[in-house]
Each structure stands twice: as structure tokens, then as C-alpha cells.
Amino acid sequence: MICKFLSNDRRAWRPCSALIQIIAGVGIAGLLVTASPADARQYASIIVDADSGAVLHAENAELRNRPASLTKMMTLYLTFEAIRDGRLTLDKQLPVSRHASEQSPTKLYLKPGSTIRVEDAIYAAVTKSANDATTVLAESIGGTESAFARMMTAKASALGMMRTQFRNATGLPDDQQVTTARDMAILAQALYSHFPNRTHYFATREFRWGQNRYNNHNRLLGTYRGVDGIKTGYTNASGFNLVTSVRRDGRHVYAVVLGGQTSYSRDQQMRKLLDSTFAKITPGAYSEPLRVASVNPSAKSGVKALTLKRPEKKSVAVLKDSAKTKRWAVQVGTFQVRARAHERARQAAQVAPSLLKPATVSILKVSKPSKTLYRALLVGLTEQSARRSCQILASKNFQCLAIPPSQTLAMLEGPTLR
Numbered sequence: 001m002i003c004k005f006l007s008n009d010r011r012a013w014r015p016c017s018a019l020i021q022i023i024a025g026v027g028i029a030g031l032l033v034t035a036s037p038a039d040a041r042q043y044a045s046i047i048v049d050a051d052s053g054a055v056l057h058a059e060n061a062e063l064r065n066r067p068a069s070l071t072k073m074m075t076l077y078l079t080f081e082a083i084r085d086g087r088l089t090l091d092k093q094l095p096v097s098r099h100a101s102e103q104s105p106t107k108l109y110l111k112p113g114s115t116i117r118v119e120d121a122i123y124a125a126v127t128k129s130a131n132d133a134t135t136v137l138a139e140s141i142g143g144t145e146s147a148f149a150r151m152m153t154a155k156a157s158a159l160g161m162m163r164t165q166f167r168n169a170t171g172l173p174d175d176q177q178v179t180t181a182r183d184m185a186i187l188a189q190a191l192y193s194h195f196p197n198r199t200h201y202f203a204t205r206e207f208r209w210g211q212n213r214y215n216n217h218n219r220l221l222g223t224y225r226g227v228d229g230i231k232t233g234y235t236n237a238s239g240f241n242l243v244t245s246v247r248r249d250g251r252h253v254y255a256v257v258l259g260g261q262t263s264y265s266r267d268q269q270m271r272k273l274l275d276s277t278f279a280k281i282t283p284g285a286y287s288e289p290l291r292v293a294s295v296n297p298s299a300k301s302g303v304k305a306l307t308l309k310r311p312e313k314k315s316v317a318v319l320k321d322s323a324k325t326k327r328w329a330v331q332v333g334t335f336q337v338r339a340r341a342h343e344r345a346r347q348a349a350q351v352a353p354s355l356l357k358p359a360t361v362s363i364l365k366v367s368k369p370s371k372t373l374y375r376a377l378l379v380g381l382t383e384q385s386a387r388r389s390c391q392i393l394a395s396k397n398f399q400c401l402a403i404p405p406s407q408t409l410a411m412l413e414g415p416t417l418r
Contacts, residue, residue, distance in 0.1 A: 041239035043259040044181040045269070047277050050189060050245075050252035052344060053333040053399025056277050060181065064163060065258045067179040068233030069129045070241050071171030073187050074152045076125060079137050080195040083118070087141070090119040094140045096132070103131035104172060108209055110136070120209065126231070127207040128214040131170040138169035145169055156183070159190050160390045160402050173235050181256040182394070184243050188230055188254040189399060192245060193334055193375070196366075202229025202245065219267055220244060224274065230254075232263075240266040246274055250336075251281050328386035329362070329379040329408040331401040332393065338363055341376040348378065348400070352392045355385045364411060379408060 044060035055061075082088040093115040101112045108124055110116060110132045116124075118140075124133035135145055142148025145168055152166035161183035167174040192199050205221055207214045217232040226248035233241035240260030246253050255274055260266025332348040335341040341363045349356045359378035366373040381389065383404070390400035403411070 041237070041259045041261070043239075043257075045255070045257045045273060046181040046185050047253055047255045047273060048185045048189065048399055049281070050192065050254055051333060051335050052340070053189075055397040055399070056253065056281065057273055058182070058397075062163065062180050062182060064178045064180055065241075066173070066177060066235065066238035067164075067171055067184070068235045068238040068241050069171040070179070070184055070231055070233040070243055071152075071166060071169065071177065072125045072129065072134055072233075073184070073191060073231050073243065074156065074166060075134055075138055075148075075169045076122065076198075076201070077187065077191055077195075078141055078148070078151060078155060079118070079122060080191075080198045082141050083198075084195070088118050090117070090122075092118050094118060094121065094136050096136055097139055099145065100132050100135035100139060103135050103170060106130060107132040122201055123204060123207040124209065124214075126201050127204055127216040128209075129217055129232070131172060134170045156187070158402065158404060159186055160387075160394070160400060161186050162391070171233055171235070173237055181258050184256045184258070185254050186399070186401070188243050188245060188256070190401060191230070192254075193331075193401075199229060199245070202231065218242070218244075219263070220270065224271055234263070242266055242270055244270060244274070246278075248278055251278065253277060253281075327379065327405060327408070328381045328383050329377050329403045329411075330356075330359075330381065330386050330389050330393075331375060331377050331403055332398060333376045334366075335374050335376065336371065338365075338374045341374040345376045345378055348376075348389075348393055348398060351396050351398065352389045355381070355389045355392070358385075375411075377403075377408075377411075 042060065042063050042065050044063045044065055045057065046055065046059075046061040047057040048055055079088065083090065094117070096110045096112055096114045096116060098112040101110050106129050108116075108128065108130045116133060116136055118137070121133040121137050124130035125137065138145045138148035142151050149166045149168055152169070153164070156164040156166065161179070164179040164183040165176060167177040171177070191202075203221065205216050207216075218227075218229070220227045220242075221229075224246070226246040227244055228247060229245040230243045238259070240263045241258045242256070242260070244255045246255065253274070255270060255277075257266055257270050257273070260269065330348070333341065333344040335344065342361065345361045345363075349359070356378055358380055360380045362377040362379045364375040364377060366375060378389075383402075386402040390402045393400040
């Protein structure tokens with residue numbers, strides 16, 4: 001099989017591994033994955049519709065790769081959580097340890113015993129991909145980088161990234177640090193959905209530190225219409241990686257390319273995939289949400305249709321009580337129209353009726369300065385049901401996040417999805 005991925009000379013085609021079918025995440029729910037080392041420079045890609053969660057393109061999306069500096073996306077996710085929960089503030093000065101200062105370049109060359117502001121460390125991680133500044137964040141949150149890496153892997157599992165394992169905060173080489181294109185798309189969605197007030201960091205084109213100015217390594221910023229993030233990554237073993245967020249003509253997608261031969265060929269492949277995708281999803285191309293053809297509640301399919309009535313106006317107190325009894329939820333999409341959110345929840349319930357039958361549909365309104373969004377949730381599940389449901393939904397090209405009780409309660413209490 002041919003990956004249709006340009007090599008360094010932009011003319012020859014590079015053969016690659018056979019296409020692996022997009023399947024549900026593997027492993028026992030709730031346990032940290034035990035990942036086997038990834039082979040080097042394996043090409044993989046995926047594009048996901050941010051509103052519906054539909055997979056618009058996938059190639060080798062479940063193939064394990066080394067994330068390189070895409071790892072910093074999870075470091076930043078946990079940093080944003082710490083800021084949200086009051087454990088960090090943007091202006092807090094963080095101490096630089098000897099371990100942080102000794103990280104390999106790329107870095108700011110921070111001196112042990114000095115300090116750096118949290119927000120400066122965030123900017124350094126996003127733009128310069130500074131390993132020393134990133135390690136400072138990790139140690140401030142986890143105590144040690146190794147402890148923080150365990151937190152990263154646990155969070156990946158909670159988000160449904162079932163084929164990802166982290167060993168450090170930076171993405172520096174480690175054979176056991178692995179991920180997939182699909183898992184990186186899940187992380188992109190989680191970052192932008194859970195922390196919409198922090199996404200501007202990923203669109204930053206330059207960062208000043210002292211007398212130096214550092215340009216963002218993501219060359220698609222400002223050169224490809226609609227790109228507003230997210231992160232590049234490279235090591236010799238991983239090849240050239242890129243995760244992008246693109247908003248164009250009323251559509252928002254997350255795209256991932258892993259295993260590029262050069263930064264140029266990676267960027268060109270990303271442009272090609274995005275051009276092809278947006279050509280298919282221009283305004284008016286779809287009169288309703290993207291659907292999975294195999295989801296057919298007919299007698300022949302053996303899947304009994306589950307009809308979910310439009311949710312009654314239950315009090316938030318009732319839903320809070322469900323969360324307090326340690327009930328999980330699954331999030332199956334974010335939409336600009338409430339009816340689309342409800343329809344996506346109905347489709348999800350048809351895919352896994354035995355697991356999702358006890359769930360209550362909750363459509364959360366999220367107000368932003370420029371628009372209003374609606375999150376589609378199914379609330380009231382056990383942990384096992386939530387994780388298994390996401391595995392089944394992922395196998396049917398649904399984007400799904402398993403949300404633990406504490407986060408479910410926070411979402412139901414807050415004015416926005418946090």
C-alpha cells in the first residue's frame with residue numbers, strides 16, 4: 001500500500017505499512033497502558049470535525065508512534081488544569097531546578113536557582129518548544145518529572161487516549177513514550193473544549209524572552225488560512241509531527257500528521273489533507289451532521305433503535321445529584337446548533353444502546369465572546385460503561401471523551417464546560 005506521502009525530494013512516493021483499520025482503543029479501562037515501543041518514522045494521519053466529532057480522514061490512525069514535542073500538549077493540558085483549580089497562577093514565579101536546566105535543546109538555557117513566570121513557561125513551551133521551561137512546569141505540578149509523567153498517562157487514559165503512554169514532560173526520546181494520531185486528535189479536542197480561554201497560546205507566532213525573540217515552529221500559522229494552532233514535534237526517531245487546529249468557512253477541524261520525512265514534506269502533506277477536507281465540507285455541503293453509514297437501526301443490522309426524547313428541562317440539581325453519586329458521562333461532540341448536539345447524542349445511543357440506555361442526555365450551552373456552542377453529553381454511567389461506550393463509539397468513527405464524576409459535576413455547575 002502507498003501512503004501518498006511526499007518524500008524529501010517532493011517527487012518520489014514513500015511506501016509504508018499497510019493501513020490499520022480504525023478501531024477502538026485497546027487495554028483495560030481505567031488501567032495505565034503498557035505500551036510496546038513504536039517503530040521509527042511511521043506515517044499516520046487523521047482529521048476530525050471539531051463540532052460533530054466525525055472522522056473525515058484517517059490513515060494508520062491507530063498505529064503507535066513517538067510523539068516527540070507533541071507531548072507538551074499534555075503538559076500544557078495539566079498546566080491549564082492547575083491554573084483553573086487555583087494551584088498555579090499565570091504570574092507565579094517557578095524555580096528552575098538543576099534537572100530542568102540540564103534538559104537537551106531546544107531550550108531557553110535557564111540557570112538553576114533562577115525563576116520563570118508560569119505564563120512565560122507556557123509561551124516558551126508552545127513557540128520555542130523549550131524543554132527546560134516545560135520541565136519547570138512539570139516539576140511545579142508533579143513534584144518530579146517522573147511523577148508528572150504518571151499524571152500525564154493517567155489523564156490520557158481518562159480522556160480516552162487508550163494507546164498513549166508518557167515517560168517525560170517534553171517529548172525527548174524514550175522508547176516507551178508512544179501515542180497515535182487518533183489519540184493526539186482526542187487531546188487537541190480536549191484542550192480546545194475544556195480550556196477555550198487558553199487556546200490563544202497555541203496561535204502565538206513569536207515569544208520574547210530577555211533580549212531574544214523566538215518564532216513559533218508551526219509554519220502554517222499565518223501561511224494557511226484558518227490555522228490557529230497547535231504544536232509541532234520532532235526527534236530523529238519520531239520524524240516530523242504536527243497537530244493543527246483550523247477554522248474556516250464556519251467549520252473547525254483538528255488534523256494530525258505523524259512521521260514526516262522533513263518539516264517541509266510534513267507541512268505540504270498537512271496542507272494537502274486540509275485542502276481536500278475543506279473542499280468536501282464547504283458550507284451547504286451537508287444539510288445535517290456527518291453520520292456513520294454503519295449506524296443503521298434496522299432489523300437486518302441487529303441493532304435495535306433507541307429513541308431518546310428531547311431532554312426535559314430537568315433542574316441542574318438533579319443532574320448534580322447524578323454526578324455526586326459517582327456517575328460518569330461521555331461527551332460526543334460540540335455544535336453550533338442545539339438540535340445537532342441532541343441528534344449526535346441520539347446517534348451515539350444507537351451505536352451502544354445496551355450501555356447508554358440508562359444515560360440522561362444533557363446539552364450544555366457554552367457562551368463564548370464570538371458565538372454560542374452546545375456540548376452533547378450522556379450523563380449517568382458507571383466508569384466501565386463510559387469507557388466501554390467510548391471504545392465502541394471510536395470504532396464507529398465517533399469522537400468520544402469519558403468524563404469522570406468530579407469533572408462532570410464541575411461542568412454541570414459551571415456556566416461553561418471547563
